[in-house]
Amino acid sequence: MSKNWFGELKNKTGIKVFTVLTFSTGFPSILKACAVCFSGTEETLGAFYLTTLILIILPIAMIVGVVLWLYKKKLSSLNHSG
Amino acid sequence: MKWSLLQHLLVAGEVNLENRPKRKPIVPSGVFGMVIFIITEVMFFSGLVSAYLIIRAGLEEWPPWGQPRLPIESTAFNTLLLIISAFAVYQSRKFLKNNLITKASQFHLGAILLGFCFLVLQGYEWVQLLQFGMTLSSSVYGALFYLIIGAHGLHVFGALVLMTYGFVHFKREKTSETILTNLLPMQILWYFVVGIWPLLYTLVYLI
Numbered sequence: 409m410s411k412n413w414f415g416e417l418k419n420k421t422g423i424k425v426f427t428v429l430t431f432s433t434g435f436p437s438i439l440k441a442c443a444v445c446f447s448g449t450e451e452t453l454g455a456f457y458l459t460t461l462i463l464i465i466l467p468i469a470m471i472v473g474v475v476l477w478l479y480k481k482k483l484s485s486l487n488h489s490g
Numbered sequence: 491m492k493w494s495l496l497q498h499l500l501v502a503g504e505v506n507l508e509n510r511p512k513r514k515p516i517v518p519s520g521v522f523g524m525v526i527f528i529i530t531e532v533m534f535f536s537g538l539v540s541a542y543l544i545i546r547a548g549l550e551e552w553p554p555w556g557q558p559r560l561p562i563e564s565t566a567f568n569t570l571l572l573i574i575s576a577f578a579v580y581q582s583r584k585f586l587k588n589n590l591i592t593k594a595s596q597f598h599l600g601a602i603l604l605g606f607c608f609l610v611l612q613g614y615e616w617v618q619l620l621q622f623g624m625t626l627s628s629s630v631y632g633a634l635f636y637l638i639i640g641a642h643g644l645h646v647f648g649a650l651v652l653m654t655y656g657f658v659h660f661k662r663e664k665t666s667e668t669i670l671t672n673l674l675p676m677q678i679l680w681y682f683v684v685g686i687w688p689l690l691y692t693l694v695y696l697i
Contacts, residue, residue, distance in 0.1 A: 449547070449548060451547040451548070452544060452547045452548040454547065455543045455544045455546075455547035456544050458543070459539075459540035459543055459544060460540075462536060462540070463533075463536055463537070463540060466532065466533065466536055467529070467533060470529045470532065471529070474525060474526075474529070478516065478517065481516040481517055482516050485516050
């Protein structure tokens with residue numbers, strides 16, 4: 409690998425960082441857009457927030473549920489053996 | 491030659507292998523695996539439903555103009571068939587717990603047949619919708635319908651294959667306890683497939 413290659417990569421990374429920083433600080437509303445947010449209506453934004461919330465909470469709730477279920481099973485098996 | 495710590499540990503483990511007390515898992519491996527699989531399935535369907543809700547919220551007219559209306563009544567009957575099949579599975583488990591293997595197998599078979607009827611009726615409904623011009627590419631309405639309902643249909647088919655395979659256990663296994671344990675993972679999958687359907691039906695057909 410030549411030195412130029414590293415230099416090029418550095419420059420590209422610099423451009424990426426610059427773009428992300430510019431957009432996140434200068435145009436935060438654009439960053440809210442996602443692949444399915446094709447319309448800017450209030451209903452779409454509401455549905456987007458609601459489903460995002462559900463998709464965040466659901467896996468955590470399920471994992472906590474499974475852990476509690478296993479813990480209960482373990483407790484009951486200990487009670488039976490003890 | 492110097493022995494590494496890992497080699498010492500391996501030898502120590504092998505020496506104690508026979509004296510080791512047998513550990514029984516708190517949950518059968520098949521059941522635990524199925525629970526993990528269902529968690530991923532819940533997330534899969536949540537993703538589809540999320541996309542559906544967001545796309546739908548952005549459109550003014552739903553269903554879009556020129557697209558056929560979905561058959562609510564016949565699908566309601568189909569929903570009923572699926573729910574009855576879940577009760578048949580529940581009843582089959584109850585009979586197994588009371589050591590009534592023949593009756594349990596009959597109810598298990600009944601659940602499979604009801605599931606099969608559900609798939610056939612869904613297929614018939616799809617053929618009709620295709621004839622009315624509602625295809626995967628006709629509109630976003632058709633695309634979402636075939637994607638969500640098709641994904642569920644595939645799951646029903648997969649669960650049916652498993653349930654049919656499970657039916658062999660009734661002939662092969664001797665005790666009802668082993669049948670109960672072996673059938674549980676596929677029955678959990680069936681409960682999931684049945685349980686998620688009313689939600690999909692309400693979202694796609696009714697609202």
